[in-house]
Amino acid sequence: MSETLKVPTMAEFLAEGKQPEILFWVGSAGSYDDRAKKITKAFVKILNRAQVDFAVLGSEESSTGDVAKRAGNEFLFQMQAMTNIEMLNAYEVKRIVTCDPHSFNCLKNEYPGLGGHYEVLHHTQFIKELIESGKLSIEGKNYEGKRITFHDPCYLGRANREYNAPREVLQTLNAKLIEMKRSKSRALCCGAGGAQMFKEPEKGDLDINIMRTEDALKVNPDIIATGCPYCNTMMTDGIKNKEKESEIAVMDVAELIASAQNL
Amino acid sequence: MNYLASFIFAVILVAGIGFFVWNIKKLIRNIKLGKEVDANDNKAQRWKNMIRIALGQQKMVVRPVAGFLHIIVYLGFIIINIEVLEIIMDGLFGTHRLFSDFGTVYNVLIGSFEILALLVFVSVIIFWIRRNIKRIQRFIKPEMKGWPKQDGNMILYFEMILMGLFLIMNGADYQLQLMGAEHYVKAGAFPVSQFLEPILSGLSEGTLIIIERTAWWLHIIGILIFLNYLYYSKHLHILLAFPNTYFGKLNEKGQLDNLESVTKEVQLMLDPNADPFAAPQENEEEAAPEKFGASDVLDLNQIQLLNAYTCTECGRCTSECPANQTGKKLSPRKIMMDTRDRLEEVGKNIDANQGEFKDDGKQLLDNYITREEIWACTTCNACVEACPVSIDPLSIIIEMRRYLVMEQSAAPVELNNMMSNIENNGAPWPYNQMDRLNWKDEA
Ligand code: SF4
Ligand code: SF4
Numbered sequence: 001m002s003e004t005l006k007v008p009t010m011a012e013f014l015a016e017g018k019q020p021e022i023l024f025w026v027g028s029a030g031s032y033d034d035r036a037k038k039i040t041k042a043f044v045k046i047l048n049r050a051q052v053d054f055a056v057l058g059s060e061e062s063s064t065g066d067v068a069k070r071a072g073n074e075f076l077f078q079m080q081a082m083t084n085i086e087m088l089n090a091y092e093v094k095r096i097v098t099c100d101p102h103s104f105n106c107l108k109n110e111y112p113g114l115g116g117h118y119e120v121l122h123h124t125q126f127i128k129e130l131i132e133s134g135k136l137s138i139e140g141k142n143y144e145g146k147r148i149t150f151h152d153p154c155y156l157g158r159a160n161r162e163y164n165a166p167r168e169v170l171q172t173l174n175a176k177l178i179e180m181k182r183s184k185s186r187a188l189c190c191g192a193g194g195a196q197m198f199k200e201p202e203k204g205d206l207d208i209n210i211m212r213t214e215d216a217l218k219v220n221p222d223i224i225a226t227g228c229p230y231c232n233t234m235m236t237d238g239i240k241n242k243e244k245e246s247e248i249a250v251m252d253v254a255e256l257i258a259s260a261q262n263l
Numbered sequence: 264m265n266y267l268a269s270f271i272f273a274v275i276l277v278a279g280i281g282f283f284v285w286n287i288k289k290l291i292r293n294i295k296l297g298k299e300v301d302a303n304d305n306k307a308q309r310w311k312n313m314i315r316i317a318l319g320q321q322k323m324v325v326r327p328v329a330g331f332l333h334i335i336v337y338l339g340f341i342i343i344n345i346e347v348l349e350i351i352m353d354g355l356f357g358t359h360r361l362f363s364d365f366g367t368v369y370n371v372l373i374g375s376f377e378i379l380a381l382l383v384f385v386s387v388i389i390f391w392i393r394r395n396i397k398r399i400q401r402f403i404k405p406e407m408k409g410w411p412k413q414d415g416n417m418i419l420y421f422e423m424i425l426m427g428l429f430l431i432m433n434g435a436d437y438q439l440q441l442m443g444a445e446h447y448v449k450a451g452a453f454p455v456s457q458f459l460e461p462i463l464s465g466l467s468e469g470t471l472i473i474i475e476r477t478a479w480w481l482h483i484i485g486i487l488i489f490l491n492y493l494y495y496s497k498h499l500h501i502l503l504a505f506p507n508t509y510f511g512k513l514n515e516k517g518q519l520d521n522l523e524s525v526t527k528e529v530q531l532m533l534d535p536n537a538d539p540f541a542a543p544q545e546n547e548e549e550a551a552p553e554k555f556g557a558s559d560v561l562d563l564n565q566i567q568l569l570n571a572y573t574c575t576e577c578g579r580c581t582s583e584c585p586a587n588q589t590g591k592k593l594s595p596r597k598i599m600m601d602t603r604d605r606l607e608e609v610g611k612n613i614d615a616n617q618g619e620f621k622d623d624g625k626q627l628l629d630n631y632i633t634r635e636e637i638w639a640c641t642t643c644n645a646c647v648e649a650c651p652v653s654i655d656p657l658s659i660i661i662e663m664r665r666y667l668v669m670e671q672s673a674a675p676v677e678l679n680n681m682m683s684n685i686e687n688n689g690a691p692w693p694y695n696q697m698d699r700l701n702w703k704d705e706a
Pocket of ligand 1: 580584585587593594595639642646656
């Protein structure tokens with residue numbers, strides 16, 4: 001934590017008349033939520049280590065509007081989207097990477113129809129790319145032999161059929177990857193999607209995140225790996241509810257990679 | 264005598280098919296009550312999906328036991344119905360086993376029909392046990408009480424009876440062939456129905472003919488009744504699964520459509536040159552403002568309405584739904600069943616009022632689907648993924664949320680707070696947008 005993070009902004013690049021290779025879309029959770037900020041920083045450490053030419057929007061970034069859209073507020077979504085698209089196009093952004101599958105899905109699938117055409121990557125896809133191109137090599141042995149189970153985020157998995165990238169990245173840790181009984185296309189939601197994160201659940205007999213945590217507990221993991229800040233919150237709450245926080249860690253794929261490297 | 268039989272047969276056939284066509288026309292009219300959607304894109308992919316998912320039953324085998332049995336019943340039923348062609352021709356022309364001239368091929372065909380009929384019969388019995396004795400969870404949810412439960416069983420009884428009649432008919436025919444009875448040409452192979460011999464062999468020729476003829480008539484009448492039962496049943500899926508998988512969603516599951524009507528308004532609002540106080544252009548004045556989202560079936564699109572008629576009520580969606588599994592009221596299957604029920608109600612209303620829909624003070628929202636259900640959805644797409652016939656219950660839920668939020672401002676309070684945060688400071692939480700990058704320097 002001692003070294004300072006290098007986080008240039010698009011505005012700074014522009015002032016120097018330069019263009020970064022990639023825009024890191026931090027997202028609202030990644031910017032403000034205490035737990036998610038750690039994921040953001042871990043990912044930046046990876047970007048710094050791999051000497052990726054990237055920038056963030058900083059205070060120019062605004063909500064993608066994804067959660068408003070899923071709550072039914074198409075107006076607010078399109079207001080956000082069109083404002084964002086205007087700015088992204090002005091910066092001539094070509095490639096975007098984000099740690100939030102909801103932003104990923106929204107930018108990738110819903111912005112093109114409103115004039116925003118970019119290549120959008122989830123951070124696990126980008127890390128995979130860095131490893132494959134040799135820009136990043138995993139040397140640390142911190143997770144060797146550990147039991148890791150990956151919880152598929154709905155908006156990366158079912159919504160965009162990306163099941164492999166996070167698993168391939170985790171494979172580099174030399175850990176023991178174990179699958180929950182329901183995984184990939186049949187993975188159970190963590191309960192946060194569709195704006196549920198921002199409201200109390202409807203009446204029922206169990207919270208969804210508890211059910212999903214039970215799925216994970218059944219395979220006796222040391223670590224539950226996530227690829228979404230909201231999933232991370234939900235699973236962390238689930239583990240706390242089961243009083244297992246001293247035995248089981250809930251960590252984002254980016255955090256695992258960064259800490260394997262002792263970054 | 265023979266002419267009379269042929270005549271009666273023709274009348275029954277025309278009536279049976281005629282009534283079916285009449286109902287199908289009504290079904291198409293009802294579907295067309297929905298909004299038009301453009302699905303002319305990517306025809307090659309659409310055909311592929313139909314062949315893979317409907318014809319190839321690809322999604323059914325995700326659950327191996329049910330999937331395997333379903334393929335038997337599906338294949339068996341389709342193939343055995345080739346025999347119906349012969350039955351119809353025999354009925355019209357007063358012939359008996361018209362195709363028997365094909366010799367060996369005919370024997371192989373009849374033989375395999377018999378084996379399939381037996382397999383179908385057994386599978387259907389297992390289905391019945393799963394529904395009624397094992398009481399598999401997804402078949403006994405609250406929305407399956409009453410008619411839907413009976414419907415599920417009725418279909419199984421129909422199939423048992425039809426298969427039974429087919430085998431009895433063949434069994435009696437075979438005995439008559441052995442006796443050398445007149446008209447009963449030696450034709451066909453009877454690997455299954457020959458085992459009815461102990462029951463049938465002692466009977467006189469007259470009795471056997473009565474049995475054979477009765478089974479023959481009941482079989483074909485049964486098929487016509489079953490055909491006409493489809494319109495009132497979840498069994499409609501045997502036909503509609505084909506168009507429905509053709510029109511199924513091609514985009515990534517995560518992609519929701521962007522409402523065009525909203526785009527126009529937002530563009531106007533964001534356009535610095537637009538004068539918000541300008542008087543509307545004359546031609547604009549005419550158009551009534553479009554309703555956002557859906558509160559009733561008429562606000563849904565034609566594919567969503569086709570979805571509703573196609574639903575097999577199998578509950579695969581509901582059993583994968585995280586909200587339903589944790590005891591919430593939401594059940595994606597119920598969303599589809601409610602949509603179909605309401606559409607039928609609207610259709611009947613139109614029939615009763617000379618082709619005009621008369622407001623009946625009801626709508627899909629609240630009278631069928633409650634807000635509690637709508638707000639329990641996590642938009643996780645598990646239901647869409649699970650559906651074996653490419654139905655998208657989530658799209659209907661989203662349309663109803665759109666109506667609640669944009670037309671009624673009736674979102675739950677917490678969501679309203681979240682949305683006003685986005686409006687004011689570009690994040691779902693009440694933080695200052697200027698602080699977005701603060702994390703960079705925090706320890
Ligand atoms: S998208 Fe909604 S209705 Fe469908 S399975 Fe998920 S929570 Fe249930
Ligand atoms: S929507 Fe699909 S999965 Fe759900 S009950 Fe109907 S057919 Fe089955």
